[in-house]
Amino acid sequence: MFSYCTDPSSLEGLTWLSCYLTTGKHMGLYVSVVVVLVLLAITAPVALAFGFAGASAARSRIWPIAWLGKGYTSIVRGVPDIAFFLFFVIALDQGFEWLRHQVFCPDWEHPIRQGNDFVVCTAAKLPLSNAPQWVHETYGFFLAVLTFAIVFGAFAANVLFGAMRAVPRAQMETAEAYGMSERQAFWRVLVPQMWVYALPGLSNLWMILIKATPLLFLLGVEDIVYWARELGGTKNARFTDYPHGDWRMWYFMALMVFYLCFTRVSEIVLDRIMAKLTHGQATAAGEAQRKAAT
Amino acid sequence: MKHLLLGAAALAVTASMALAGGHSVVRMGTEGAYEPWNFINDAGEIDGFERELGDELCKRAELTCEWVKNDWDSIIPNLVSGNYDTIIAGMSITAERDEVIDFTQPYTPPDPSAYVALDAGLDVEGAVIAAQATTIQAGFIAEKGWTLIEFATPEETVAAVRNGEADAVLADKSFLDTVAGTDGLVMLDRMEAIGGGVGMGLRESDAELRAKFDAAITSMKEDGTLNALIAKWEVASQF
The missing domain is CATH 3.40.190.10 (Periplasmic binding protein-like II)
Known part of the structure; x- marks a missing residue:
């Protein structure tokens, strides 16, 4: 990176450290921090959308839709995360490839399952095997987002389902008395009021999601924990210009600080949202806010 | 959810159509x-x-x-x-x-696998041996019925010997050559002829x-x- 880094063995102290921390390998670590943050930023709203759809479906009066919503929340919540991440992602990937195989290679005569092998025609590969590596990594990233969204969406659906039932029945009756249709009452009365009941549960989920990102490596996405382990491991002078002993403890301590800061910032933001949502609500906290203001 | 999956599949199909063809x-x-x-x-x-x-x-x-x-x-x-x-x-x-x-x-x-330990006189039979999971070395220890601790990465197997969690690590000799001689780690004379x-x-x-x-x-x-x-x-x- 810097011009003085050509011979690291002659450097000492901070100059050595500045060279060490800017190797191509460390860049991988910094990129993975961004990847994790982007993943969280995309996954959270998508999971919330899954949760909202699941909760609304579970409330439906049409029983197949209600069963679909309830089935989704109970099945996904019941399966251990790690099993879900190992099995579901490979199944999802093979499902996409199987679909593409049907579309692109209708006259393919070999079986797709050959013993242990899953073989589709070259054109059906996802991504194509001649695509550059970044395409493969982006594809893995989106599989990760989808899987996280499905898993956390199921938990969010359960939280939102409970929150929707927590809104006092009298509110809905008043809305009906004003002549609102069921749909109007749902969107204008129920949904705006339910968030205050949902937020404590959702903020828990957010915290768990932050900590769940190391599962990414199961999906082939290199996350910060992978890089911390790789960079911290003992480095022999035969293979690197920056030999060192087992430094994993320092890397994991840096990770700990990162995660703690991140959860603290999240807490502050969530507290602010909570204060905003409580405003004017017929809850104890809302009442306290009203009294404090007068 | 079903719609979303189908939608995603359709998107994936169309997105990569443009990339189809070319040498593999x-x-x-x-x-x-x-x-x-x-x-x-x-x-x-x-x-x-x-x-x-x-x-x-x-x-x-x-x-x-x-x-x-x-x-x-x-x-x-x-x-x-x-x-x-x-x-x-x-x-x-x-x-x-x-x-x-x-x-x-x-x-x-085919090369023999070697042991690295902190004590050159260690008797590996009856000792606690570290090996990387799903390797021939892990399989060998399990077959012998000795005490085996498995780790996901090679780095962790050596770290286990350094911090005393395991008495020795069994791995390919060429890999252990890179760590023997550091932090008091020594290679044992005993080798195991496994693998083809x-x-x-x-x-x-x-x-x-x-x-x-x-x-x-x-x-x-x-x-x-x-x-x-x-x-x-x-x-x-x-x-």
């Missing part, structure tokens, strides 16, 4: 954590004996190759489901693995690609470049 690329899967066989260098790239060997084999077989990193635990499942086309990760040829995937001819001769040489792993349905790599390995054996490469990286004995 052979994707080479490796672990990147097993010096001197394969590791990540300072620049963040895959390096080591197998990187150099793989690049040379691809050149001789006239293939375009791309390197892919995958952790050891799931390296075989990801090969058979088609995420990459070969495994070139210091994988010993065993009958058990051969049932699931196919191997090329070995590119290093290291080869490239391929899907059983990929006989054509396997033949190409077999031919390339043969040509490297014949003109002596393979032996030179083995000597350069000190990975094994020579042919």
Whole structure:
């Protein structure tokens, strides 16, 4: 990176450290921090959308839709995360490839399952095997987002389902008395009021999601924990210009600080949202806010 | 949810239509954590004996190759489901693995595995031995009925000996050569003759690609470049 880094063995102290921390390998670590943050930023709203759809479906009066919503929340919540991440992602990937195989290679005569092998025609590969590596990594990233969204969406659906039932029945009756249709009452009365009941549960989920990102490596996405382990491991002078002993403890301590800061910032933001949502609500906290203001 | 999955599938189909066609690329899967066989260098790239060997084999077989990193635990499942086309990760040829995937001819001769411990006079029978999960060494200890602790990465097996969690670690001698002599670690005299040489792993349905790599390995054996490469990286004995 810097011009003085050509011979690291002659450097000492901070100059050595500045060279060490800017190797191509460390860049991988910094990129993975961004990847994790982007993943969280995309996954959270998508999971919330899954949760909202699941909760609304579970409330439906049409029983197949209600069963679909309830089935989704109970099945996904019941399966251990790690099993879900190992099995579901490979199944999802093979499902996409199987679909593409049907579309692109209708006259393919070999079986797709050959013993242990899953073989589709070259054109059906996802991504194509001649695509550059970044395409493969982006594809893995989106599989990760989808899987996280499905898993956390199921938990969010359960939280939102409970929150929707927590809104006092009298509110809905008043809305009906004003002549609102069921749909109007749902969107204008129920949904705006339910968030205050949902937020404590959702903020828990957010915290768990932050900590769940190391599962990414199961999906082939290199996350910060992978890089911390790789960079911290003992480095022999035969293979690197920056030999060192087992430094994993320092890397994991840096990770700990990162995660703690991140959860603290999240807490502050969530507290602010909570204060905003409580405003004017017929809850104890809302009442306290009203009294404090007068 | 169903709509979303179908929608995503449709999107995936259309998005990659534009990329279809063109020459195919052979994707080479490796672990990147097993010096001197394969590791990540300072620049963040895959390096080591197998990187150099793989690049040379691809050149001789006239293939375009791309390197892919995958952790050891799931390296075989990801090969058979088609995420990459070969495994070139210091994988010993065993009958058990051969049932699931196919191997090329070995590119290093069968070499004994070695122990590294803090105490040179350690009696390994009855001691606690560390090994990387799903390796021939882990299988060997389990078969003997000794106490085995498994770890996901080679680095962790050595760390376990350093901090006293295990009495010794069993692994390929060339890997342990890189750590013996540091932090009071010593190599024991006892060796174990396990494994049948290291080869490239391929899907059983990929006989054509396997033949190409077999031919390339043969040509490297014949003109002596393979032996030179083995000597350069000190990975094994020579042919």
